[in-house]
Amino acid sequence: MLKRDESALTSARIVELYIRPVQGEFDVAHLREVHRRIFQDLPHRGPGEYRPDAPGHFKHRALEATNDRVVVPYALRPEMERNLGATLEALQGGKALKGYDTLEMSEAIAQTYARLDYLHPFGEGNSRTLRTFTEQLARENGHKLDWETTNVSPQSRDALYIARDMAVIQLRNPGITMADAMAATTREEYELKYQLTTQVQRYKNADPLEEVVRRSLERGREQKPYDRRMSITEAAREIVTIEPIAQKQAERNVEDMRLAVLRKKEPAVELDRATNMRDWVAREGTVSVLTDRLANVTSGHITINHEPGASALNRLTAVADGISLELAKQRTNPTPTITPPVRQIDRGDLER
Known part of the structure; x- marks a missing residue:
């Protein structure tokens, strides 16, 4: 019941953000304000605040359609704080995407989403924040990014999860192979790299994030x-x-x-x-x-x-x-x- 109530509150705030978006420069302050406004009714979720530091930060995701489990390693907080500003500065206040066509916008949104998801600045609600943030980014550059196209079935939701999780894994361990696991110096490092390699191989034919974004951009623009x-x-x-x-x-x-x-x-x-x-x-x-x-x-x-x-x-x-x-x-x-x-x-x- 509590989870449903929280979902209803954040959904209402996301609708408000669509009607009255944050007036910002697509920088760190802009991203944090999006999170703050989505979670303003839930102070225990730390609206607009970074997640606490920890020795490791992982997501253990259960896919809906298959019940497969995926482990996703995110950046530690020091790395997040070092790179979040630079990642967003590359957008040049959103102007870096001006004049992009659908293919260019798909790639730009996918790259931005993946990098921000890897940095994972917030303890809760990163996905909702990033979807809202990138939807506004696309809209202010003449595109309609309809994320609801990824929410029509367990399969479509899994497709988005897999696409962004594989993108995050490649940012954490570019080109990871079983050789990386075999070269590990501790059992913990071996087990993690072995699992990541297995996942990359399992989903090698899955749609990449730019494909998911392209289809959402096209459906939002024209039916x-x-x-x-x-x-x-x-x-x-x-x-x-x-x-x-x-x-x-x-x-x-x-x-x-x-x-x-x-x-x-x-x-x-x-x-x-x-x-x-x-x-x-x-x-x-x-x-x-x-x-x-x-x-x-x-x-x-x-x-x-x-x-x-x-x-x-x-x-x-x-x-x-x-x-x-x-x-x-x-x-x-x-x-x-x-x-x-x-x-x-x-x-x-x-x-x-």
Whole structure:
């Protein structure tokens, strides 16, 4: 009951902050004021105050959809105090993000969120504070960041948790591998690095934070699919950005479908579809193949079916289809042989 009451109080304050945001410079004082206003009714949560110092600071998270447990190591307080100001100063009062398009904003918000989450300045409510802070940061630069798109199901909430936790782990231990665990000099260090390495391997195909943010930005900005005209430069940048993520999503779809078939929750044909799509991405959906085809477009643009909030895998197929349609228009043969749209490939549900 107490937890529900606290949640209701903080939710009401977050709504107030959306209507009347903190008037600040996106600096330390701004971040602390966001926290203070969210928790102003709960003095025992230390509104606006830093968390106390401690020998270690960890989160042991239980994921909702799978009941997996994840351990996340955050910065110690001295490191937090040293780096919090510099992390926020890089925003230049929010002006550093001026003029950013969706892809640029996704990367900037994800990097800012991950660094602040790793520093974890407050004892309670870091996630609520960071979501509110980054929502205002995006809005003041012409974007609508709709974090509610990550709160529609246990799976969507887990996707955000995993994305930001893996980003935090990489900030704490960049490129961590089992060799790092084996090189540990104490049992405690070995156990922690072994667990972190295991987690990084387990979620190697999970969506990165910038993918989660991009989908939230697009859904907040526009809900309905539309025909989107893209310049060659825009299309090339989109391919380079989303292709590595699409590759992992295609691989994850195969893994998930294989398990579903084994449990008799899906027919074997669904595994075939997921496998076909994974093979298409590896063969024809790579950066090199798609940019080579894009270079043959003489009109200077392509048109894609833009579905706001679509996965990187769906977006990659939309761009591939757009290239195929534009190249078909260029052909002088009155009955050209058109490359079938990727959406006709036996691919199944890419949103799994």
